[in-house]
Amino acid sequence: MSAKSTAAAVSVASEAPARSEKPRVRDRIRDSAANLFYRHGIRGVCVDAIVEDAGTNKMSFYRSFPSKDDLVAEYLKDQERGYWQWWDEAVAPHAGDARRQVEALMQAVVDLIKTKSKSDCGCRSSRGCALGNAAVEIPEGNDRLNAIVHDYKAEIRRRLRRYAREMGAREPDSLGDALMLLLEGGYYTRLTFPNNSGPVTSIAKAARALIDAHMG
Template sequence: MSAEKVSAAALEAGAEKPAKPRVRDRIFDTACELFYRHGIRAVGVDAIATEAGTNKMSFYRSFPSKDDLVVEYLREQERDYFEWWDGAVGALEGDPRAQIEALFQAQVDVVMESDCRGCALGNAAVEMPNGDNAVSQVVRGYKREVRERLRNLARAANARDADQLGDALLLLMEGAYFTRLAFPCVNGPMAALMPAVRALLDAHQAR
């Protein structure tokens, strides 16, 4: 076989093999999975490094501290969440009531998944004490944004008291995530979510 053919065959074989993820990416992906499944406080650096197939030295070369990793995890969860939100309501631009209903129906669909452990940032809020640390700031900023988005949708729907409706919807949204952890989806309180959303909308739009 000529050198050119050998080289081409080697390149073709190499193209079939997926590139190995960088150590930092492996640590981050592993941490995201462990944090969501077991909680932030329950998962230490040793566990993350071991599960990622590396060691603490590599961990600290990739992240200055566990808190830095947690902040990055929460930031990614926040980005993913708002991408999901925009996808749920985007096709219904101009019909705010339909957007609200679509958003909550999308939440039902997510919560009904067997591996759903609720809202990652909401779970972090339960675990993290109130304070001015970076983790708490990310969580509070995220929750403020969710609240404002719901209030804006309520205003667009011409609710009599948009702020009150937005806050009531927020309570339903938060409650649905946490209820999922304690009750089965099929015959648990989640079954009442969409009727409750529609009843709230009707009450705030009645003249």
């Protein structure tokens, strides 16, 4: 859940009767799962661990979510919504200028890694992309969950290719794909270099160089 969504939820709760101030069981389960899935992986977290962290029981869990996969699907979609909110806010000041939008997006990544807590895009600075992490864990035959991740990554690719076309790149699809490789790879260098000291700190400069090489 994004910071803005959380703030809105708190605002609504403050106006509700006292008996409703405690978060709903379903919300507690979802929030606990999001934290545990991100820290320990989807496979590494069982239903018992989730209900214990949420302060509830399995009966309440299965009343809220028919299966663990249903909870995982909601977790992934929550992360996706938060990411697009972060993306849209990063590029909004430069509407109509595709190059500036890409540069702003890459700079937003640099700004993001400087934070230690969970950001508005749903990512913690030490663990990379939640949906990218999930892609490694989801079994090949789980079409439902794999489709969520695939569609999300396909949309990133589509947006970056569109920016490349709008800025007049010679080979816009190639530039869009190169920018995606830069963006995706940058997240994961955060896992192997302490204190955000790795190559991701140069992502904005690298993006400008890529764009320059495809222009003209």
